[in-house]
Amino acid sequence: MSQSAVDVPPKGGFSFDLCKRNDMLTQKGLKAPSFLKTGTTIVGLIFKDGVILGADTRATEGPIVADKNCEKIHYMAPNIYCCGAGTAADTEAVTDMVSSQLRLHRYQTSRDSRIITALTLLKKHLFSYQGHVSAALVLGGVDITGPHLHTIYPHGSTDTLPFATMGSGSLAAMSVFEAKYKEGLTRDEGIKLVAEAICSGIFNDLGSGSNVDICVITKGNNEYLRNYMEPNPRTYVSSKGYSFTKKTEVLLTKITPLLERVEITEVGEAMEE
Amino acid sequence: MSIFEYNGSAVVAMVGKNCFAIASDRRLGVQLQTIATDFQRISKIHDHLFIGLSGLATDVQTLYQRLVFRHKLYQLREERDMKPETFASLVSAILYEKRFGPYLCQPVIAGLGDDNKPFICTMDSIGAKELAKDFVVSGTASESLYGACEAMFKPDMEAEELFETISQALLSSVDRDCLSGWGGHVYVVTPNEIKEKILKGRMD
Numbered sequence: 001m002s003q004s005a006v007d008v009p010p011k012g013g014f015s016f017d018l019c020k021r022n023d024m025l026t027q028k029g030l031k032a033p034s035f036l037k038t039g040t041t042i043v044g045l046i047f048k049d050g051v052i053l054g055a056d057t058r059a060t061e062g063p064i065v066a067d068k069n070c071e072k073i074h075y076m077a078p079n080i081y082c083c084g085a086g087t088a089a090d091t092e093a094v095t096d097m098v099s100s101q102l103r104l105h106r107y108q109t110s111r112d113s114r115i116i117t118a119l120t121l122l123k124k125h126l127f128s129y130q131g132h133v134s135a136a137l138v139l140g141g142v143d144i145t146g147p148h149l150h151t152i153y154p155h156g157s158t159d160t161l162p163f164a165t166m167g168s169g170s171l172a173a174m175s176v177f178e179a180k181y182k183e184g185l186t187r188d189e190g191i192k193l194v195a196e197a198i199c200s201g202i203f204n205d206l207g208s209g210s211n212v213d214i215c216v217i218t219k220g221n222n223e224y225l226r227n228y229m230e231p232n233p234r235t236y237v238s239s240k241g242y243s244f245t246k247k248t249e250v251l252l253t254k255i256t257p258l259l260e261r262v263e264i265t266e267v268g269e270a271m272e273e
Numbered sequence: 274m275s276i277f278e279y280n281g282s283a284v285v286a287m288v289g290k291n292c293f294a295i296a297s298d299r300r301l302g303v304q305l306q307t308i309a310t311d312f313q314r315i316s317k318i319h320d321h322l323f324i325g326l327s328g329l330a331t332d333v334q335t336l337y338q339r340l341v342f343r344h345k346l347y348q349l350r351e352e353r354d355m356k357p358e359t360f361a362s363l364v365s366a367i368l369y370e371k372r373f374g375p376y377l378c379q380p381v382i383a384g385l386g387d388d389n390k391p392f393i394c395t396m397d398s399i400g401a402k403e404l405a406k407d408f409v410v411s412g413t414a415s416e417s418l419y420g421a422c423e424a425m426f427k428p429d430m431e432a433e434e435l436f437e438t439i440s441q442a443l444l445s446s447v448d449r450d451c452l453s454g455w456g457g458h459v460y461v462v463t464p465n466e467i468k469e470k471i472l473k474g475r476m477d
Contacts, residue, residue, distance in 0.1 A: 090399075244438075
């Protein structure tokens, strides 16, 4: 039916049919909406046995904190994780898309994914949209050729580094890395250094905040330490809670009872030849 | 003036113990003139899944119709209702598809998933999902709503207390926003029933 074909673009990808209307509204003086950004401090470093990635957990919408505990370390493959900064929808969509493409590639080749594959897929996509897909990523993982760490900028350029930081808190975090990084760090030293770098971003950069997430990837194993450190707990909660002096006035109440949700298991006979 | 302030809106959802509540204001305006006081911002997708849409009213209605269409197709193909997490991914994909010419609305999704575990999430206008374990807000009154909910929310509230909390948070926040208000519309959903209440608020 032609009507249902209108809803989904024929080959996937972006659909531009509301652009003209939105331009008309902007010309009439209405400002475009602001998107959810992850102000962010994201870091990665290579240690003796693999890669450690770290990120803060604050998502901002302008000056307001929209999410105090969001996840910025995205899964790409069992041996590859990616931290994302920039427009939240773009980082999520781009990492999900490349993660699916890597999975299909693994099925086709029967091999573990390589970081360089994820890197090339990401940079091709970002370059083709000329920076309009605003995702700045720190990609790290361990594959058959060893541990790798890359940064990817929204316009599609990449760097391969032993330690990297991105996001609004990158300068604060980079100062910690430049002072204290050395080659051949052990796992605990590496985690401590990454946590320190993220904390310096959390406390000194207004776009980053809340907790520290860490992901440790080694050969054949990965550990996602969600909320590894919580340096900003809520301390002002009253144990009594909030008590309301006046009840809300209700004009109309409508109660719809719902039927019990029943699980029906088909009891049938097995097919016979 | 921002495009989101054209019609004015306030939507909030909160999680309770095996239940959730979703509430919105009722005003529909054209900048500073009020043209309706009974606008439906919260719509039912199925018995245990509600979506509240804030922002430009025309996109609210179009997006709602699109989502109901996709959910009905899903029901025909899968012979069951969509889980809230799946629905949130569907809404996110539909919004991100229009990344460079977006629908000018922000959804708030609330539902009861498997084992009657409540699920809430909100998104910005291009589909960036924000899952929360306590409350989510959206609309022109969102800044006041953030403050009110932070102060009033308690984890594991029962349905009655949850209703009282979400109503107080909504009414106190829209009182501080010119563009939303004119009463409130609250849905409290438990595994056995949906309670829909219309609140009396300031009519200014």
